[in-house]
Amino acid sequence: MGLSAGFLFSLRRGLLSLAVLLCFSLLFFASIMAAYDELTAYEVLQSYDSPVGLLPKGVSGYDLDNSTGKFSVYLDETCTFSLENSYELKYKSTIKGYIAKDKLSELEGISVKVWLFWVNIVEVTRSSDELDFSVGIASADFPVENFDESPECGCGFDCDNLQLQRIKTGPFVSSS
Incomplete structure (x- = not known):
């Protein structure tokens, strides 16, 4: 009877240790997953080897299905x-x-506006240091480095010059 009581005590102690280890492992895994969920849309782009400049500044949120790659920004x-x-x-x-x-x-x-018409960009593919933008029937290539920064709504990448131009001309001063 002493052997079986000692055996049961050791078994309970081992199971308790295993349960505690399992709880800590689950908490650790949950914290890693939570950290992944906290990535910005720009960081997600980078994790797929795409530059942040494919999205303008001001993204308020996104959804991503990691299993399919389906996203909404x-x-x-x-x-x-x-x-x-x-x-x-x-x-x-x-x-x-x-x-x-x-x-x-x-x-x-x-x-993208092509002459007088708006055409949907349907695909962006990276090949080495080039980005290929496809509208279905046509495409254009640009260096990846052109998209290292995100453009701003209203002024794109040239916001500093636009603000400087506004300061120089002012709202009531002629620029001629």
Whole structure:
């Protein structure tokens, strides 16, 4: 009877230790998952080897299904700006698509003005140091480094010059 009582005590003690270890492991795993959930949309882009400048500043939130790559990104409002004085871009308040390493596909909510028409950008693919933007029937390549920073709604990447120009001309002063 002394052996079985000692055996049961050791068994209970071992199970208790195992239960405590399991609880600590679950808490640790939950904290790691919570930290992953706290990534910004820009950090998620970087984790898929895409530059942050594919999204404008001001993202208010996002949803991501890690198993499929399906995502939605939310802006407070529609965002329009020009790049290099030649491309006008428009981001709707919700942008959707699928993300994978070096690729955004089935995009909805991003368009570029080509002559007089707005055309949807449906895919962005990274190949080495180039980004290929596809509108379905045509595409254009740009250096990745052009997208190291996020553009701002209204002024794109040239916000400092726009603000300087406003200061120089003022609201009631002629620039001529």
